[in-house]
Amino acid sequence: MAIEVRVPTILRSYTGGAKIVEGSGGTLTALIDDLDTRHGGLKGRLLTPEGGLHRFVNIYVNDEDVRFLGSLDATLNDGDSITILPAVAGGALGFAAAAAFLGI
Amino acid sequence: MARYESLLDACGGTPLVGLPRLSPTVPDGAPPVRLWAKLEDRNPTGSIKDRPALFMVREAEESGHLRPGDTILEPTSGNTGISLAMVAKLRGYRLVCVMPENVSAERVQLLRMYGAEIIFSPAAGGSNQAVATAKQIATEHPDWKMLFQYGNPANARAHYETTGPELLHDLPTITHFVAGLGTTGTLMGTGRYLREKVEGIQIIAAEPRYGELVYGLRNIDEGYVPELYDPSVLDRRFSVGTRDAVLRTRQLVEVEGIFAGFSSGAILHAALAVAHEAVKAGKRADVAFVVADGGWKYLSTGAYVGTLNDAEEALDGQLWA
Numbered sequence: 001m002a003i004e005v006r007v008p009t010i011l012r013s014y015t016g017g018a019k020i021v022e023g024s025g026g027t028l029t030a031l032i033d034d035l036d037t038r039h040g041g042l043k044g045r046l047l048t049p050e051g052g053l054h055r056f057v058n059i060y061v062n063d064e065d066v067r068f069l070g071s072l073d074a075t076l077n078d079g080d081s082i083t084i085l086p087a088v089a090g091g092a093l094g095f096a097a098a099a100a101f102l103g104i
Numbered sequence: 105m106a107r108y109e110s111l112l113d114a115c116g117g118t119p120l121v122g123l124p125r126l127s128p129t130v131p132d133g134a135p136p137v138r139l140w141a142k143l144e145d146r147n148p149t150g151s152i153k154d155r156p157a158l159f160m161v162r163e164a165e166e167s168g169h170l171r172p173g174d175t176i177l178e179p180t181s182g183n184t185g186i187s188l189a190m191v192a193k194l195r196g197y198r199l200v201c202v203m204p205e206n207v208s209a210e211r212v213q214l215l216r217m218y219g220a221e222i223i224f225s226p227a228a229g230g231s232n233q234a235v236a237t238a239k240q241i242a243t244e245h246p247d248w249k250m251l252f253q254y255g256n257p258a259n260a261r262a263h264y265e266t267t268g269p270e271l272l273h274d275l276p277t278i279t280h281f282v283a284g285l286g287t288t289g290t291l292m293g294t295g296r297y298l299r300e301k302v303e304g305i306q307i308i309a310a311e312p313r314y315g316e317l318v319y320g321l322r323n324i325d326e327g328y329v330p331e332l333y334d335p336s337v338l339d340r341r342f343s344v345g346t347r348d349a350v351l352r353t354r355q356l357v358e359v360e361g362i363f364a365g366f367s368s369g370a371i372l373h374a375a376l377a378v379a380h381e382a383v384k385a386g387k388r389a390d391v392a393f394v395v396a397d398g399g400w401k402y403l404s405t406g407a408y409v410g411t412l413n414d415a416e417e418a419l420d421g422q423l424w425a
Contacts, residue, residue: 011324055327063342064340064342065340065341068335068339068340086327
């Protein structure tokens with residue numbers, strides 16, 4: 001069994017358009033490294049140059065935010081379901097409009 | 105208390121009700137695990153947003169940011185706009201709302217009824233279009249005031265000063281607090297208050313996971329984390345999809361008679377998860393969660409009836425929380 005990874009629309013250019021890809025690894029770091037071998041460039045979008053999780057990337061393990069599970073060191077198991085989402089939260093359009101209005 | 109000087113004074117003080125049927129069953133002799141719903145739909149305009157709207161306007165008046173007759177501009181997906189529209193009407197301000205066109209028809213009608221003006225940003229244009237719309241408005245009306253709920257400390261303070269104390273008063277044995285994560289104001293304010301007062305309390309976020317259209321950014325760098333958000337206030341954060349949110353929203357009304365909006369279903373989903381974990385661990389738990397609004401504004405989606413697949417499809421691409 002492998003780990004199922006759901007990829008958001010804006011990152012599917014790295015997965016050949018695939019919405020769901022499979023990977024393996026005992027930690028989130030290992031999984032991302034594994035994914036990057038087949039989907040080159042994905043790692044660079046998920047992590048910062050310093051190696052931390054990108055501020056505007058949220059990753060969920062079985063629907064729980066990985067930042068509260070040890071972040072990149074979070075332990076993964078076969079059969080886990082991973083969801084990657086851009087950080088927009090509720091009312092994304094409202095955020096963007098508000099941010100633009102305030103010039104941030 | 106049942107008598108108030110005006111509608112604004114009737115904000116908050118909402119009931120906390122037990123959910124005896126939806127609370128998980130514990131084995132004989134095991135400590136109780138109970139779910140409690142804070143009914144925020146009992147606020148003046150029917151949602152939890154009345155609290156921050158009132159606090160933000162009052163704070164702006166006190167600081168001189170708002171003056172009589174001013175125009176307030178609010179980019180919102182709904183409830184905050186409705187709350188602000190009511191407060192603005194009673195306090196003498198004009199309100200202009202910028203919102204994506206994929207919000208429910210009831211919200212638009214309510215806003216107009218309260219006297220707000222609405223500028224739509226096209227849903228299909230994604231955030232880029234909303235940005236363009238907002239920039240244009242800003243250029244044309246430099247004198248309009250924004251309260252900016254995502255970064256306004258008065259938003260979180262409303263919950264620190266009202267929601268948190270009310271919960272502790274009504275449920276001194278509280279072990280978990282679960283609420284929705286949008287502007288993050290509810291969780292930051294209530295969470296901070298409860299952390300100061302209740303040792304070992306768990307603060308849990310339930311974040312709605314929308315259909316793909318809502319995440320229509322051009323690239324990751326266009327993402328946004330509200331300025332109010334401080335992850336150290338939270339213990340856990342769950343992402344809840346449309347299907348689970350609808351399922352739990354229906355359970356709330358079918359099993360406990362509470363007719364709520366879909367964000368409350370998402371919150372209940374996370375509350376049930378931690379409640380079941382407590383049962384497994386044999387620990388006592390009093391899990392309080394937020395019912396953010398009633399279901400009235402979402403009836404036109406049709407998602408309260410029919411199959412879950414149909415409901416999921418009906419809500420796809422909508423900002424249901």
